[in-house]
Amino acid sequence: MPSKMQKPVLLVALGGNALIRKGQKGTLSEQFENLAVPVRQIARLSPLYKIIITHGNAPQVGSLLLQQESCPAVPKLPLEILVAQTQGWLGYMIESTLDSSLMELGVPSHPLVSLISYVVVDPTDPAFSAPTKPIGPVYRRKKDAPPGYPLVKTPKGYRRSVVSPRPVTIVEKREIRRLIGEDFIVICCGGGGIPVIREGRAFSGVDAVIDKDLASAKLAEEVGVDIFVIATDVPGAALDYGSERERFLKTVSPERAKRYLATGHFPDGSMGPKVEACIQFLKTGGKRAVITSVDAIEKGLEGSAGTQILPSIP
């Protein structure tokens, strides 16, 4: 085993739908059960790596939006606050599940924290002119969705869409870097981070949701991550996804992935930002990125599952 100082830094980004599986209603016990699948693997990996966990929140932030729209008695809050709420919600679920898994395994326990994180975005980002990020439940037909909101078509069906600017910098990067340096396991950047803009000497939130994979790649760059794993609900990145010609990629260079991205193989708001985040990660100093399913994180790291995005041999 490598010495403490040499342990590589591993960032695992969990999909917001790691908690709610297809066909489930999303009760709390279902969510905890689903979550244990990736988290137990992370617990087993914890002696070998310095670990950062990020997570999505698309289903959860969608639920909170529906709830607040159903309740005229309570003033509505912008997405920034709902994202913050999901950081508390999922941060707690991940942390307590990991705590329990570590106790179960009897792994010498690392200090473990789940941090609120906010992420600066650019107020001139063109994303503010159109909603593109799918959140909330998936509707089979357009007319099943609640009326009055923009929808986006995803491979699984229609979903409500919101504005999604690109992450510029993670406000807590210094803190996260220091905690990782001291061997804390850190859960952060939930839901892509709470989006804020910096105006002079103050931060102020914006009504948007940042893509969690792009935020994770930015965090990886700012904190110095070696290996980036995106754990999602499909086995990896595929060409012609969902068609008869669908074939999953075992390894791909960032250059080739970029070409596939440009030719539309990876849908927006779904596999697209994941592949883009991996390309970004390798461009900014990352060593290896893996897109794999939530139940194959360890196998993905071993190279026996998922899609490996590896720098091309020069």
Place this chain on the structure above:
Amino acid sequence: MPSKMQKPVLLVALGGNALIRKGQKGTLSEQFENLAVPVRQIARLSPLYKIIITHGNAPQVGSLLLQQESCPAVPKLPLEILVAQTQGWLGYMIESTLDSSLMELGVPSHPLVSLISYVVVDPTDPAFSAPTKPIGPVYRRKKDAPPGYPLVKTPKGYRRSVVSPRPVTIVEKREIRRLIGEDFIVICCGGGGIPVIREGRAFSGVDAVIDKDLASAKLAEEVGVDIFVIATDVPGAALDYGSERERFLKTVSPERAKRYLATGHFPDGSMGPKVEACIQFLKTGGKRAVITSVDAIEKGLEGSAGTQILPSIP
């Protein structure tokens, strides 16, 4: 100024109603504005103390309950998750307001984190047999409240009440101790912490809300806090509160405070747990506790406002 190592540890517990003032609807800009009042004072104090901030969540957790009850389309979640949501929500608001205040003042910036915290409670706590903790909006008359839920009468009116067990231990105490030792400003134990019970080698959440002042006193004991300030919406602890004979206490010993508590001067679910938390704090090694209004934290520390709970001279 004392050297870094000698700085006393200050814990400031902010009331959940520090964000929503009487007569306000509770819009987000109102909440940020209200919050800046205590937070600017904390920013000014930050060069002199190692700082922990805790906060309440009674109005916010009440709003989330109302919202989820209005929306049958989304599965309802237990209070543990709603508390976690308020930790994200308020943790973000406090952290970003403090960040902005520190930038404004040009104070050399400390690392600053807002942590998800969960707190172990005892499954045999008698509190589980009856709801006593008021949350959510205040209703002038019983019939103004939504039907079907237990209500409790508070000095301000009727409020919905929930089960509130006592805090046994803060799960993240080791982490918080370490962060304070390294001069981080730590926001934690929001809403009294997410209540969990420990079953063998696992934690599991319970449908309850812990009192944030009692949780803060427990945290103070476990982390080693010197001064405990409870910042609330009244100027201090009063005898015969709300009556013609009302008189605010300037200083009081824990012994005398205990007698006043026993004779009913401090209402349950309001000033009662605050005074009890201060007594607890002094009993477990704390040096000084102050109950003061959110706009008089600095004055409370100077001794020119609020109620000082001081150990009696032996």
